[in-house]
Amino acid sequence: MDIQQKLRVLADAAKYDASCASSGSRRARVEGGLGNTNGVGICHSYTPDGRCISLLKLLLTNYCVYDCSYCINRISSDTQRARFTPEEVVFLTTEFYKRNYIEGLFLSSGVIQSPDYTMEQMVRVAKLLRVEQKFGGYIHLKAVPGASEELLREAGSWADRLSANMELAADRDLAALAPAKSHREIETSMQQIACGILEAKDRTTAAGKGPKFAPAGQSTQFIVGATSTPDSEMLTKSADLYKNYRLRRAYYSAFSPIPHADPALPLKKIPLVREHRLYQADWLIRFYGFSADELTTPADRNLALDKDPKLAWALRNREFFPVDVNKAGEAALLRVPGFGVRNVKRMVRIRRYRKLTLGDLAKLKISVKKSQYFIVAAGHNPAVHEIDSQKLPKKFELASQQMGLFEAAEVARTGEL
Numbered sequence: 001m002d003i004q005q006k007l008r009v010l011a012d013a014a015k016y017d018a019s020c021a022s023s024g025s026r027r028a029r030v031e032g033g034l035g036n037t038n039g040v041g042i043c044h045s046y047t048p049d050g051r052c053i054s055l056l057k058l059l060l061t062n063y064c065v066y067d068c069s070y071c072i073n074r075i076s077s078d079t080q081r082a083r084f085t086p087e088e089v090v091f092l093t094t095e096f097y098k099r100n101y102i103e104g105l106f107l108s109s110g111v112i113q114s115p116d117y118t119m120e121q122m123v124r125v126a127k128l129l130r131v132e133q134k135f136g137g138y139i140h141l142k143a144v145p146g147a148s149e150e151l152l153r154e155a156g157s158w159a160d161r162l163s164a165n166m167e168l169a170a171d172r173d174l175a176a177l178a179p180a181k182s183h184r185e186i187e188t189s190m191q192q193i194a195c196g197i198l199e200a201k202d203r204t205t206a207a208g209k210g211p212k213f214a215p216a217g218q219s220t221q222f223i224v225g226a227t228s229t230p231d232s233e234m235l236t237k238s239a240d241l242y243k244n245y246r247l248r249r250a251y252y253s254a255f256s257p258i259p260h261a262d263p264a265l266p267l268k269k270i271p272l273v274r275e276h277r278l279y280q281a282d283w284l285i286r287f288y289g290f291s292a293d294e295l296t297t298p299a300d301r302n303l304a305l306d307k308d309p310k311l312a313w314a315l316r317n318r319e320f321f322p323v324d325v326n327k328a329g330e331a332a333l334l335r336v337p338g339f340g341v342r343n344v345k346r347m348v349r350i351r352r353y354r355k356l357t358l359g360d361l362a363k364l365k366i367s368v369k370k371s372q373y374f375i376v377a378a379g380h381n382p383a384v385h386e387i388d389s390q391k392l393p394k395k396f397e398l399a400s401q402q403m404g405l406f407e408a409a410e411v412a413r414t415g416e417l
């Protein structure tokens with residue numbers, strides 16, 4: 001196979017991994033060097049559902065000694081195989097970078113021989129890029145669970161971001177579908193990466209000088225819908241990982257059926273809106289003060305698909321409302337549907353000088369249409385019967401059916417819920 005044929009096979013095989021994004025790292029170009037991490041949108045790699053990712057996204061190889069039944073690269077799959085040498089990946093990355101096709105590299109791999117051997121090969125790519133090519137662009141390496149701490153340490157010294165994928169939120173799912181993996185092993189890798197990041201921070205001087213270790217942090221990925229495990233379990237697991245290993249991001253990737261799949265797996269694609277709701281819920285946990293268990297109910301442990309999780313919470317907890325925008329604390333304001341983190345801060349600043357009206361909220365580009373039922377403002381006091389009305393959820397059902405693509409994209413972009 002020549003390098004182009006390998007590229008076709010191994011770039012295609014990498015499309016199932018959604019856990020890459022180039023945000024969060026800053027490295028300026030050095031004199032005589034190549035690339036930096038500040039530019040965005042130079043290259044575009046597309047996942048099967050059309051999402052755009054601006055990195056050269058490759059597998060070092062799609063050979064794998066493991067047999068995870070949700071994965072097209074598992075040992076029992078009859079997919080076409082290929083393998084790059086580290087030097088070939090370095091060549092492709094620098095050539096694409098010079099042509100402005102990409103802003104960095106996302107490199108993952110099937111497990112060849114052993115986790116250590118695989119990790120060693122990926123570390124070699126990053127080291128060659130940084131040392132020989134003086135490559136200053138973004139590098140995201142997949143951390144192979146089970147690889148030695150020493151190798152993960154070295155990986156973190158060259159890469160901007162490391163990620164060990166959880167894949168499935170429940171131990172029982174992993175045991176059933178990926179018996180060679182264990183959460184204990186995956187979390188050990190996460191722990192080692194978290195320690196490396198903390199130690200590097202401790203050794204960084206006030207002037208920002210010091211050893212670098214995965215400066216863009218670590219992330220992970222969950223596959224959504226490959227099993228019947230509900231969203232509540234996934235969100236609880238994510239919240240634990242954020243807390244325990246200072247994760248920068250958890251990615252949720254809706255399971256899409258693979259050729260010759262295990263009969264235990266769903267035959268249909270999981271709706272993308274489920275993935276979207278999980279991102280919104282994850283956002284609420286990280287920035288809005290919600291806990292994972294508030295976002296679903298014991299009766300329905302999956303997030304509602306027809307409305308965003310904050311609105312769903314508000315409709316279930318109407319006794320919490322109305323919230324007075326001129327008196328309530330930030331924590332209560334953040335629970336109002338339509339109020340985002342930035343706008344809550346602005347509102348708190350403005351109300352020091354005068355009373356806020358609905359008109360003021362509209363000027364802040366807050367969706368008054370959505371929030372009006374849940375707030376008291378100067379000149380606005382929704383009749384209690386409106387908050388308690390059985391008709392209220394219906395109004396939002398209609399609105400969410402009418403929510404256009406542009407509005408959905410805006411919510412996804414700003415994270416304002």
Ligand code: SF4
Pocket residue numbers: 064065066067068071072073074075109110111178
């Ligand atoms: S270890 Fe990774 S590449 Fe190998 S079968 Fe499992 S998910 Fe696929």
